[in-house]
Amino acid sequence: MANPTATFETSLGTFTAEIFLDQMPITAGNFIALVKRGFYDGLHFHRVIKDFMVQFGCEFAKDPNSPRAGTGNSPLGRIQDEHPPAHKISNEMGTLSMANTGQPNSGGAQFFINTKASGNSYLDWFSPGPSKHPVFGKITGGWEVVKQIEGAQTDQRDRPKTPIQMIRVTVSE
Numbered sequence: 001m002a003n004p005t006a007t008f009e010t011s012l013g014t015f016t017a018e019i020f021l022d023q024m025p026i027t028a029g030n031f032i033a034l035v036k037r038g039f040y041d042g043l044h045f046h047r048v049i050k051d052f053m054v055q056f057g058c059e060f061a062k063d064p065n066s067p068r069a070g071t072g073n074s075p076l077g078r079i080q081d082e083h084p085p086a087h088k089i090s091n092e093m094g095t096l097s098m099a100n101t102g103q104p105n106s107g108g109a110q111f112f113i114n115t116k117a118s119g120n121s122y123l124d125w126f127s128p129g130p131s132k133h134p135v136f137g138k139i140t141g142g143w144e145v146v147k148q149i150e151g152a153q154t155d156q157r158d159r160p161k162t163p164i165q166m167i168r169v170t171v172s173e
Contacts, residue, residue: 009166009167013144031111048152048154053120064160081105096139097135115146
């Protein structure tokens with residue numbers, strides 16, 4: 001059975017991603033449940049850092065200027081860290097990865113898309129160091145839209161000066 005595809009309709013265009021439900025059932029399942037609730041619809045990208053990543057999924061980012069954007073939780077609560085030894089998927093360019101607070105089992109709704117050409121392997125859950133961010137998907141189409149988001153001018157808090165909205169996210173299973 002094929003993995004589901006997520007379609008992300010943004011104010012700058014559309015991109016798609018394969019969601020690794022077969023390899024990361026907790027993290028991918030959480031993402032899919034949030035999509036089905038319409039949780040991501042209408043939110044804004046709240047953190048954009050060129051040659052690193054673009055971050056999305058904070059409940060407080062409905063208002064792109066909210067000082068709380070980037071601090072929100074998930075309506076489904078925190079999820080268990082997923083570190084399956086058989087599926088060591090690196091934070092390479094184009095992958096979707098679960099954001100967290102730096103504490104164990106603190107992922108929820110926020111995720112980021114790795115945009116660094118050489119990848120961000122130091123964020124891998126199986127790499128040495130404190131950062132542990134499991135990958136649960138990969139961009140399959142519309143990479144130019146992701147790069148356009150990454151190239152947005154940002155303020156001192158890494159927020160796009162011109163808000164970039166996620167109009168709607170859908171998942172085909």
